[in-house]
Each structure stands twice: as C-alpha cells, then as structure tokens.
Amino acid sequence: MINWRVLLAIAKTHLTTKMKSTVTASLGVTFGIGAYITLVSFMTGLNNMLDDLILNQTPHIHLYNEIEPSKKQPVAYFKEFQDALQITHSVKPKQSQRKIHNALPILKSLQQDPNVLGATPQLQAQIFYLSGSIELGGQLTGVDIMEEVRLSNLADYIVEGSPEDLKNNLNGILLGAGLAKKMSLSLGDRVQVSTVNGVISPLKIVGIYQSGIADIDNIKSFANLQTVQKLEGEAENFITDINIKLKNIDLAVSLADKLEKQFEVKAVDIKQANAQFETGSNIRNLITYAVSITLLIVAGFGIYNILNMLIYEKMKDIAILKATGFSGTDVQIIFMSQAIIIGIIGAVLGLTIGYILSRIIDTIAFETEALPTISTYPINYNIWYYIIGSGFALISTFIAGYFPSKKAKKIDPVRIIRGT
Helix, strand or coil, X not given: CCCHHHHHHHHHHHHHHCHHHHHHHXXXXXXXXXXXXXXXXXXXXXXXXXXXXXXXXXXXXXXXCXXXXXXXXXXHHCHHHCCCCCCCCCCCCCCXXXXXXXXXXXXXXXXXXCCEEEEEEEEEEEEEEEECCEEEEEEEEEECHHHHHHHHCHHHHEEEXXXXXXXXXXXXXXXXXXXHHHCCCCCCCEEEEEECXXXXXXXXXXXXXXXXXXXXXXXXXXXXXXXXXXXXXXXXXXXXXXXXXXXXXXXXXXXXXXXXXXXCCEEEEHHHHCHHHHHHHHHHHHHHHHHHHHHHHHHHHHHHHHHHHHHHHCHHHHHHHHHCCCCHHHHHHHHHHHHHHHHHHHHHHHHHHHHHHHHHHHHCECCCCCCCXXXXXXXXXXXXXXXXXXXXXXXXXXXHHHHHHHHHHCCCHHHHHHCC
C-alpha cells in the first residue's frame, strides 16, 4: 500500500533542499504561462476590435435590388431562334426600380422569423452636401435610428450628440466626421443637402458619426427614414435596403439563399460581403495561436530538462530510498509529485503575472482619430485562456516529470552505491 504522506514529505524535502533548481523550474512554467496569457489576451483583443469595427457595421444579410443585365435577352423570345446559338454583344443593364417591392410585408415577415434578431429598413439617397461655396457628393441613409443602435451598435460610433437627438428631430442629420471637418461644421449647425433631382433641404446637425473608416466618414451621414423619404419625394413604403441581424450568424449563407428566392431580391450574406476581411482575420488568429502554443511548448521542454537534471542530481538519494525498502513505483511517485507541485506553483504565478500584465496593457492610452471610442489597448479576458494555460502547465509538467521519473524507477541502487 502506498503511503502518500511519506512520499509527499520526501518530495517536499527534495524541492526545498534544492531550492535553486525548484525556483528555476517554477519560473520556467511561470514565464511560459504568463507570456501565453499576455500575448493571447492582447492579440485576440486587437483582432476582436478590428472584427467589430467591420462586422458591427455589416448586416448578416443585406437585401436590395441589384442592377444587372436581363438574364433573358429579347432574341430569346423568338421561337424560330430558340434552337439556334444565341450571341448578344454589349448587353446593357436593365432599368430596374430602386425600391424593394413589398418592402413593408417583407419586413413584417422577417421580424416574425424565429431565426431573425431584427430587420431594419433603409433608404440610400445620393446627395450633395452644401455649405457656403463647398459642394461635396455623398450618401444620406434614412434609418430607424433606435433599431440601428440595438442591432448594429451605432451608438458606439457617435462621437457627439446621441441617437435620441436624431430620433426626436425629423429635420436632423447625423453627419459623418470627415464631412464635418471638411465643411467646418459642428453640432447645432445647419447643412443643406441637395438630391440629384435638385431638391434642397436644410438639416440640423444633431450628432457627429465616426466609423473609423475614412472613406465612409467622408461621404456618409444618417437621417430618419421619413426625412429621406420626404427629401426624395417618395411614399413611406419606399425602401431600398433591408439589413438583417440573425441570432446565429452561421445561418446567414443558407438563409440569404432562401430569402433571395422567396422575395426575388438580391441577398448578400456577411461572409460573401467580407470574404477578404474574414481571410485576413483568420490568418491573424492563426498566427496568434501558433505563437502562443510555441511559447507553451518551449516552456514544456525547459521543464523537462530541469527535472531530468534534478533526477541526475538525486541519484544517490534514489539509491538510498530503494536500499531502505522503497519500491520503484514509490520513487516514481516522489518525482512525479515534485513535477506536479512545480506545475501548480508555476501555473498560479503564471496566471497571476499574465493577468497583471494584461491589466497594465489595458490601461495604456491608445488614442487615434480613426477609433475615437477606443481609449486604451483592447484586452480579451476570456476565461478559457486561463483554463487552457493552467491545464497546459499541469499536463506539460506531468509529461516532463513522467519520463525522468520512469528512468528513476529503473535505477539499480547497487550500481549507484558502488559508483559504477
């Protein structure tokens, strides 16, 4: 029967008498786990920030009418040419309506779909911004502002004013930050907008919007849906786009295909719209995890080497233990216990150091005009990183201790005592 109390007491004695080796082994685990926690928390935090910058502003599914050539050309309607080879040159896009047919019933149907978190109507209008002698081309988007805030985190990108200010003012506009800077306009000023048909209307700036993407901030602004419909001279059912957010983003591809056939509109899912960005995001994540795992593996080899040397230093102690009646299994348990104790100490210290360093980075100022809502470096405090770090520390020290202890188990005490 194994006497755990005695074996653990011997393991403790070995660790305390060779404090230098014990501290070195523990620090190997500590810095490996600490570096892993700090790196993976920082890098995934940055990746999530970049992902959110794009994905928060991108619907899971976007419905609109695509301008494209007719799939069936006039020649195809002649029976005498149906069996002939048909070649048509210089095909032009057909004249199609901007608005989505039956947009309001479609919205109602989507809002009742159990897979849909929300659907928001939009009206995209090409306009000119007028301020004194300045005339800039751009885009005014009519929205249900409170739904946009709920589904797309639009409030995070409003640097001046509030969504409620736009909701309560039918003659208000949420002006892009780039536009405001170019035209020297600020909160409370008025800007005139002109449609392509020449209709001019003054709108009060109730907020400044900054997405962090300069090309968007230089042309895009928001107003209430009713305001843009009135500006365009259209009815309340005139809607050019419907943005859909799903409860499960993984359903976007299949549901977009279904909606396109059901409502006879163009449906673009988020993966199709952001294919290049998603590829870049996957590569960044791959590099992050590859470097993090490498740190853990290097730490594991360091632990193995230290424990291996510890056993060589303890050869005489092993011989004495076996000579006094301890079995090979008892010796193996003693050295395995040492490895696990080192792993536990190193894991606790490593997680603590990793968390402290992450907190320090989280307080470092990170100020850029492109991201006005971000004040410090982003850190991802995902509990799974700490679980993985501690798990790896215990597993690596177990493996690192197993092979040297297995060697110690087979040592012949007679040969050691004789010095052969």
